Every structure is written in C-alpha cells, then in structure tokens.
Amino acid sequence: MKKLLICLFALLLVSTGVVFAGSKSVQKSHINFAKKNILIAYYSLSGNTKYVAEHLQAQIGGDIFEITTKNKYPTEQRLLKEVTKYQNENDIFPEINNTVDVSKYDIIFVGTPVWYSTMAMPVKTFLSVNNFKGKTIIPFITHGGGGWGDIDIDMDDLSNGRVVQNVFAVQGKGTANLDNDLKKWIKSLRK
Numbered sequence: 001m002k003k004l005l006i007c008l009f010a011l012l013l014v015s016t017g018v019v020f021a022g023s024k025s026v027q028k029s030h031i032n033f034a035k036k037n038i039l040i041a042y043y044s045l046s047g048n049t050k051y052v053a054e055h056l057q058a059q060i061g062g063d064i065f066e067i068t069t070k071n072k073y074p075t076e077q078r079l080l081k082e083v084t085k086y087q088n089e090n091d092i093f094p095e096i097n098n099t100v101d102v103s104k105y106d107i108i109f110v111g112t113p114v115w116y117s118t119m120a121m122p123v124k125t126f127l128s129v130n131n132f133k134g135k136t137i138i139p140f141i142t143h144g145g146g147g148w149g150d151i152d153i154d155m156d157d158l159s160n161g162r163v164v165q166n167v168f169a170v171q172g173k174g175t176a177n178l179d180n181d182l183k184k185w186i187k188s189l190r191k
C-alpha cells in the first residue's frame with residue numbers, strides 16, 4: 001500500500017513525452033560572453049543552488065529563472081527521498097512551470113542540486129522540454145559532499161545544446177570565497 005502511494009505521488013508530479021538523445025562528449029568552453037544574451041536557470045529545493053545562482057548573476061549579469069515544479073515535493077524528508085528516488089530510478093520527469101523563452105538567449109547557465117549523483121529531476125524536465133539547439137549550456141552544481149557523477153554528460157544527453165565541460169561544483173552554498181571561486185571559474189570558461 002505504501003509503495004503504491006509513493007508511486008502515485010511520484011506520478012502526480014509527472015509530465016510525459018520525454019526522449020533521451022544519444023550520448024555525445026561535452027565540449028571545451030572558449031566562451032566569449034561579450035554581447036551575448038545570458039540566462040541563469042536553476043532549480044533549488046532548499047536554497048543552496050538559488051544562493052549560488054544569485055551570486056553568479058551578480059558577476060556575469062543576464063536574466064535569472066527559477067525552475068519550479070507544478071506540484072510541490074513533500075516536505076517530510078523520508079517521503080521526499082522515496083518520491084525523488086522513485087522518479088530518478090524510473091525516469092519520471094515532474095511537470096514544471098516552463099515560463100521562460102530560451103530562444104532569446106545564447107548562453108544558458110543551468111544550476112542544479114545533485115540528486116542521486118545526477119541532476120535534480122525538474123532540471124531533467126527543463127532540459128527535455130526546451131530547444132537548446134545552437135545554445136551553449138554551462139552547468140553549475142551544489143551537492144551534499146558526495147560526488148556529482150557525470151552531470152555535464154547527463155545534461156548533454158538530455159539537451160540538444162552544446163554543454164561545456166568545466167562545471168562549477170560546490171558543497172552546500174560553497175565557502176566564504178564563493179565570489180572569488182565564481183570569478184576564477186568564469187575566467188576559465190573564456191579560455
């Protein structure tokens with residue numbers, strides 16, 4: 001009965017029609033940010049990725065967009081874990097409020113917390129329901145101390161954009177040096 005409830009909860013958050021693209025290798029960056037339209041899109045359940053996204057925007061500018069789900073995840077930790085794990089294991093993509101027009105942008109930073117060594121499910125939805133052809137996608141990640149697996153490759157598999165390989169990853173909200181770390185990372189993206 002409990003399993004059935006978790007399954008129903010997970011499916012309640014779902015959208016359909018997801019296609020996995022073939023695997024490609026991620027790209028070196030060499031990004032010229034001048035005169036480019038920049039979007040910072042992120043998902044954040046408990047505020048860490050939001051915090052990093054806002055600090056990133058303070059440095060690079062551009063527009064910011066918070067990916068939100070149509071239905072909220074449970075707040076109770078054990079249920080949250082069961083629902084998200086079920087979605088993750090079964091490739092169930094939660095429906096999102098997809099209210100941003102990505103066609104207006106050249107460079108899209110995509111921020112995600114690590115969920116089960118990959119990106120959070122709402123970010124998978126965001127990548128799969130939008131068309132990123134001709135766009136540069138730059139991942140940034142917050143995690144809880146475990147690895148972040150191959151999120152850049154996973155993003156590449158799900159989108160039809162050009163995902164760059166120098167990913168920014170911090171634990172939680174990062175250190176007191178977050179702004180400096182972001183600065184160094186942005187510099188490395190230009191190379």
Ligand SMILES: Cc1cc2nc3c(=O)[nH]c(=O)nc-3n(C[C@H](O)[C@H](O)[C@H](O)COP(=O)(O)O)c2cc1C
Binds near residue numbers: 173
């Ligand atoms: C459902 C779930 C799964 C998680 N899985 C991992 C994981 O596999 N590895 C890890 O290091 N942290 C994991 N975490 C911790 C988050 O990645 C980390 O706390 C992150 O900074 C949260 O970002 P947010 O505050 O923007 O939601 C997980 C958290 C949740 C809620």
